[in-house]
Amino acid sequence: MFAVLSPRFRSIENVQNMVDAAAVLAVVTCGITFVLLMGSIDLSAAGVMGASALTVSLLVANNRNDNDLGLLGIGVAVLLGCAFGCLSGLALVLLKVPSFMATLGVSAVGLGVATLMFAGVQPNISDAMLKGWAIERFLGLSYLTWIAATCVLVGWLLQRYTRLGRYAFAIGGAEEVLALSGVRVKPYKVAVFAVAGAFYGLAGVMVTSQLGAGLVQAGSGYDFSAITAAVVGGTLLTGGRGGVLHSAVGVLLVVVLTNGLVQIGVSPYWQGGVEGLIVVAAVAAAVIPQRRRNQVVK
Amino acid sequence: MPLIALLALVVALAIADPGFLTQRSLTAVARTAAPLIVLAAAATLIVLCGGIDLSIAAVASLSTVLLALWLPHLGGLATPAVILAAASIGAVQGVAHVLLRIPSFIVTLGGMSILSAIALVVSGAGTVRVVDDSTVKWLELYVGGYVPMSFVMALVVVALIALMLKLTPLRSWISATGYSESAARLAGTPVDLVKIGAFVVSGAGAGFAAIMLVSRQFSGGPTMADNLLLPAVAAIVVGGTAITGGHGSVWRSLAGALVVTLLRVGLPIVGVPSAYEQILYGVVIVIAVTLTLDWSKVSIIK
């Protein structure tokens, strides 16, 4: 549809552009998908990404200190994300706080940690490799896009071929059965949140590479966008259905939508509204075929 | 339990800054909390039905714009008109949720974006000043010189909703819908109507909260209340209402809203730096939920 309305939309350049723009969202969505599969929800992306963005920008070559850890710094940032995920998971299984609140709390903690590290001066990165991620291209797509594609692949492998992924799926399907079968569910829940956290951590690093600086707000808006993308892709909020590939499709849909709206020149005021409408419509369309009278919808 | 969390928080703040426990300071907290209480209490009904409303803040923002635009023309009628408009927005979302069978999370997530867009367009993306605020000024009065009128009105709203639930079969219907929608439906409960009703109340609550905001800020803005969404949801959960539906009450949300308000305004005022304030906010919210959740009523925590 957008292709008709705007010839530019079809251009190869724009396709590249759209795929590139989808990179970060794809990584975040990958992570959130695992949590959604369990039937939980994760709102911690914004905070975790902020914290990891600041961490990485302070650990690789930058204008604030003499660190130059390169890949190691990136690893630390991803691990930090992982640790935040663990925190959410532990709050869920040990304190029995619903994931909605636990992750909201962790998000606030993440933003706080990020603000602490920010300390009033923006850390700009000068690490050539990290900056290069956003600029260098391979087969026409930026490295970041390839990283995102790898993440989707890794996510799919995790989901299909590992116990963690299959159990995340099963927890969403029938958690009580796992317990009856002698599976200790709690460690897997924590692990799933940790994996999701690692994805957010990486996403934070990617945003830093794109912006060339560590921003506390690196992840703002990504939490709801990722949930939207996952849901549009067909991953249910109730858990047990969907998956990483579904979500990847959802991400592309959302990005095409945003890009298309700009391309056909929809007024910026209306853009958010049209996006909202289309998300609702997409889900409604997906629901119609399986609509039955007595189905429970929450 | 939410009361214990509330008391603990007040004591902690009072220890951190003895000046916090003065009458004026508490009055200010009460005044501040009023819109959040109304938002949270009204949205509690949807949570009790097992859904969630992410659009309350956007409805409230839009309502502030509408109120500011309508006050010069409608005068005193603007207030009921805005509440009516907000309630009908709620109704539309409720109908979409029920008829199209889209999860409430998605309907209201979409609603949030759509309503924000409408608010931007209607207001011309700018603040609408209220020059003559005489018709909403009564909310800024102080009852007996101490209690802010807005807080009293918030309590009245909570009490009215609670009474409505207590005295009519609605409580049974809402709980049944929240605990087990299929069982409720097969017992002939008007599940769809109950849900739409909950959305209407939620919308109306957002409208009323908007009136409080306008009376406080003398203007309406398309993003004015947007940042109240997560605090309102937090208030509901901190109060101990199960996010899975069924178990909970509006009184709990009242306590929850006070806890959240104390955290939002209390921490910076007693001198916690902003970075630590966010960390503390996150930690305290999680602890508060731990304290207030009635585990015996909720088997599996998602």
Added chain:
Amino acid sequence: MSVPASTPALEVRGLVKHYPGVKALDGVDLVVRQHEVLGLVGENGAGKSTLLKALVGLVVPDAGEIRVRGEAVKLRSVVDAADHGIGMVFQEQSLVPNLTAAENILLGGEGPGVRRGVYRWDAMRRLAQEQLDKIGSNIDPLVRTDALSFADRQMVEIAKVLRIEQRSQHPPVIVLDEPTSVLESKEIETLFAQIRRLREFASVVFVSHRLDEVLEVCDRVAVLRNGQSVGEVAAAGAVPRELHRMMIGSTGSDDHYHENAAAVVESGQPRLAVRGLSGTSFQDVNLDVAAGEIVAIVGVHGSGREDVCRALFGAEPVTAGEIWMDGKKIDISGTRAACAAGIGYVPAERKTEGMVGPMSVAENMTLAKQRARCAGPFVAPGKQATVVDRWIDRLSIRTPGRDTPIQRLSGGNQQKVVLARWLVGGDIRLLLLDHPTRGLDIGARSEVYRLMRELAASGVATVLLADSLEEAIGMADRILVMNDGRVVSEVGCPAGGKPSPLDLVKEMV
């Protein structure tokens, strides 16, 4: 280590378990020999489920001991029990619907199917196939469980339980909790064949409410009453009535279905007349039910009878057809409309569809007919108390009080509350009973039957989807047979002139 053949596979001595206010187990003794199928029967509340839970480590007993092959053990979890070779097929099917059959079978102990957390799908398939082969099932292990039929899923469950063989080096003890309650008769036959096969390499504890089945498949039957073992009988030569007597402590009524209380069916205009009703899974259904009449619909799984029942209650979409009540055409657009028309529905899934577990007895009872407890638009607590207490009394519902959450009641009492829900309004004209006695013990069943008779006598028309053919024949005045979405025949079923189950089965398949 070899164990003499005479040592019992499992032995329970003096098991005691208290719950607040209840002594669920009061010194239970039980012996399961090697390669034996032991039946375990008892009324609801006799302590069966607590005993079973103790056997698989879900409940830790307060006193007494459990010996496995002569060795005293402490079972603290399902895993513990599995390590000792005890496994259970739960009453509510316990499979993860969105996983494959193979994954379900191997769940929690994938062994070589998963190496370092990574799945080897070919190994998974092979291992699962081995288990399925043991019970001679030909299910594809890589098919998703929710795509399987109910009976197949039960096979998967049994295959899953059998896996405990690998954990202990001994013949396992398999506990089957009410495995037949949701199976059709043909499926039950298959199951029984499986159980006999199991006996070759395992011991089986078989729990069921259907005493004839218990006697058919078991070698020995142990009876529990009030948390105590009250006796054992050899299955060969025993009759259900004898077991029944042991279970309730006295000889049960000969007239299990209260046939002598059958109502006089009013002739003339039918209470319910259905013409050409069609929906997604049924076509052109015609059905008449007179006031005071009980009409049973029988059919195998997938015959569409459940959907017809739900359609009559407005819970299933209808594409064509008319519904008449007392000569007036009514439009059933939803469950609300059905309620208003004086129709009541008791769903098969009591726990998820019949009742709202955390809500009180009173609230559950008045859920459908709010007017019964209201004055004008308001709830009148006094009126509610009177009405609810009256029905608690009339149906002799055993509950600590009307404000007790219904989930704390026993199954039979829960079902009575669900039934009472339609009676409190006093305006019920048609009752749709979808497996109303599923999971109930004999005593509770009998009371439900009596209630049905009383209601029929008061002029209520009843459509019954019975739990067993025997029940349909026992209760109904007339039986409709459905096959593949159509009513294929109608059999009169008056007291004294009952058809034989075999005749019906012929029509059903």
Added chain:
Amino acid sequence: MKITTRPTVILLSLSLAAALTGCSEQAAGGGDSAAAGGCKPADVKLVGQVRNESNPYEASWLTGGDEFAKTVGLTQQRLTYGGDSTKQQEQISQLLAGDTTCLVMNVLPNGDSDTAAIVKGADTAGAYLVTQWNKPADLKPADYKTWISHITYNGVESGRQIGDALATAIGGQGGIIALQGVLDTAAAKDRFAGLQESLKKNPGVELLDQQTANFSRAEARTVTQTLLTKHGDKVKGIWTANDDMALGALEALQQAGRAGQVAVVGIDAVPDAVKAVQDGSMTATVSSDGTWQGGIGLAIGFCVATGKLAVKDLPAANRAFFAEQFLVTKENAADFAQPKTNPSDFECGNVFKRVAGALT
């Protein structure tokens, strides 16, 4: 559920009782106005409030505030409200519920709509207030006793200045795109109006497209990327309403492989932008001097609170004014590279030195 009836009844009767006992306009015990200004310097309480500390420009405000506080031997209470209007109001009303006799506030209102409530609150409580940037036109400090001044910058002018600089940079000919700020702010609107004035003056420059990127670096990057693809090589310059967006646009240019070919301008002169101007990747920015802003509001309030200045003596031009701003280009960028404060700026005689014209 048994507990509910009683509190409900009590509450309803309480509110009825309250209605009968009558209402008052303000909370009891508040509002002992101290407009006279007789505070001892040591009793003055300094408060600086901005959106967040995680943005370089606003962080420099707080630094400026701290530096001023040090010169008078006090400390500044730093408040941040995370860009949340309601939270700002809540903090202010909580603050005003404390001891307000010698309270001095230097506040950045979140949007125009927030100013009125802050002003009314401070006026009732008798706290000294200086606001900056956002204020509705019809709300005037002259009408209040303790709202000493409102400081802002001529957004139209800065928008035009950088617009002109951009036009010059692209040789007065070619297409540009514009990134707007948060649409609901006067700053965003004024600056854009300035661009339009500049466009009128430079008929060769064509505005290809304009979108909002909400003053955000990340959004600016995405929007720029999209607009670059949409308009391709026609884009010769990018006008942005603040430096954060300019920096985001720079990243997008770099990723599109067009760094150096497109001129970029912004406003605020945050350190990174100044550096970019210095090394030529950005054409121009406008400095409002954040550290000065953070200090000056407190300084004005301090001078009035301690009686060195009297509100009634201040000329109307000093109650609401445009402060001096500086166009930063490659030539003078070095001067703005390190934001620093000059203590003499904050002496009571000098606090109004940078008034560049009365706010109309």
